[in-house]
Amino acid sequence: MIRIEAIVALGCAVFCIGLLGVLVRKNLMVILMSLELLLNGVNILLIGFGLHLQSVAGQIFVLFVVMMAVAEAAVGFALILAYCRHRETYNLDEINDLKG
Amino acid sequence: MPAPFYWIPLFPLLGFLINGLIGIRRFPNRAVHAVGVAAVGLSFLTSLWSSAALLAAGNVAAEKILFIWIPANLIHLANGASSAAFQVDFAFRFDALTAVMCLVVTGVGLLIHIYSIGYMSHDKSYARFFAYLNLFTCAMLVLVLGANLAVMFIGWEGVGLCSYLLIGFWFSKDSAANAGKKAFITNRVGDFGFLLGTGILMWFLGTVDFNAISSGVTQGLLTRPVATAAALLLFLGATGKSAQLPLYTWLPDAMEGPTPVSALIHAATMVTAGVYLVARLNVLFTFSGTALTVVALVGGLTACYAATMGFVQFDIKRVLAYSTISQIGYMFLGLGVGAYAAGIFHLMTHAFFKSLLFLAAGSVIHALSGEQDMRRMGGLRRRIPGTYRVFLVGAIAIAGVPPFAGFFSKDEILASAFASGNYVAWALGLTGALMTAFYMFRLIFMTFFGPERMDEKTAHHVHESPPVMLRPLYLLAGLSVVGGWVGLPAVLLGGDWFGRFLAPVTGHHVLHLSHGLELGLMAISIAAGAAGIAAAYIIYVRRGGEPARACAARLGPLYTLVERKYYVDEIYNGLIVGGCLLLGRLSALFDQVLIDGVVNGAAGLTRLVSRGSILFDGSVVDGAVNGVGRLHQFAARHVRRLQTGYLYSYALAVVVGMVLFISAVLLF
16 A cells, blocks of 8 residues: 555656746747646556545546646647747747736 | 689780790791780780670679689688688779770780881890780789789789880890889889888778779778878889879980880880879778878879979980970879779870870871981971871870870869869869970970981981881871770760779769859860960070070079989989998908908817817827837837747747646645
């Protein structure tokens, strides 16, 4: 039986790596991948707590999150590809249309 | 079958419409005068027919209501208590007086229309002339046929309008245009009196119908002062239309019109409208008494006064114009002494010989290529014998030589004046007769006798007028001879047929004179006429006009006074025209100073207020609006810095916000 503390540590680590990725990376693709890491960090926590509390609700919730992540990834990548092809760059430093 | 007398004015109206609307553009001269003459000719025939029917029906007036003009409505009469249903019919009435007037207007009018064919043949406004003449005839016939004052007033104004149009027929000439205006405006003064008189009768009697007025007066519905006021106001209208003192000044100037117009309108018909009006309302004038005396005096004075001016005029038409004024004065003299039939009798004979004289004068002017000054005529007796003969007939008729027409009518007036006991009127009339004979024969002798005084070119061109002009003259000359025989007085075995014919309208006037006295008066008036003729012969033929020149030189200022027509034109110009102009100028000043001041002041005030408004708008309203905008711009300049546009700053903000949010949830 794996200890709950280890599972929480792993989930938090994955989440923090993803968070850092979103905040500091300059490449849009990588940022999108980091978003997946965020979701998966949360998934690990949901499963871990489900196991710890002897409830299937955590696993079922994870299934929904995965499905949503798939959809999000498909739409997100398509949008990013179309946008970056239009701008001919993936570098976030050059993408600042919203600057006031 | 009753005669369709209401058609009489219709024919000239149709003629006017045809010539005025179509003929003026399309018709050749021949078609124009065919329409014009036929219209008056048909009218004349209808008048004859109607008159015959009137005699056959025992001299009983016929009446025809064409339509109801003003429907009955209640009006309050002057006495306050009673009210009457006031209604005006558009009605014509044909009685003895109307019959005489219709026959004179259409008969003389027809001859003058025919004469105009020759006289106006060279004029380029031929159709316009005939259209106006027809319109005039129509208006005059409405005037004499109208059964009440309202219908009569239509004709009254209509003839005034036509007179204006025809005096100013050659309107490109300034003097003609001015003479037309003068005639029209002077007539307006009289018309004002006519309207007021009509108003008084309407207010006190509740009717304007002639028969109803007469029966109202007979029943004593009017007090004497009211009747006098109404009669005098109506007589003012008559003086304007008939060129009597003091409103006569327009008639001599009216000679600017073509000569047939002078003959028809300013001698034979229109100017006698005033005489007709007084004769038509004879019951009212007789009842008033005072008004009748005024009529007699105005008539007598005008007869003499106008005759003096006839002495010194040299324009052949102006002499005739003053003679017309003088002769109409005679008619009023006759009316004023109660001899209404005598006045109308003189109206008729005057229409014959005066239109004859005017047309013959036109023939003289025609022969001399437009010359009107008698000082440049003379010796025409042999050059235009036809015109000379008819002119002589007219002059003898007007001078009152028996058995010509003028003698009987003039003598009847004088005898009536004497019989009425108004010896002033009789003396005025007799003096007028003497003067008339003198200036008429002065005209004859200056024009037809003595040496030829025209220049060579004119003398070379002298020619007798064409038959179309001469034949009407012969007819009128015949009428001037025999026209008086319808009214032969009883003393000359005539029985005064004319007076008895008019009796249903005017009442029968019987002279209360012994036969010897009547014959004596006749002898005096013949002597007066003969004296005038003899004096003219001695002065102008025997001695070549030398005494006249000597007399003029000796009298000096008096001669100038008469020759300048007593300066009446100048006085009227100064007092009335000048007064009007002064009033106008004062009004203009008032307008400019006060009214314009108020208007301009209001405008200035508005400008001041709006300038204040602009100031308020610019500072306060615009300031508020712009201030709001500027505030937003200022805020935006500072707040926009937050928006870096970099994705990671937004992501960081999300993370920080979430951390803060969760911390807050956990802590509190």
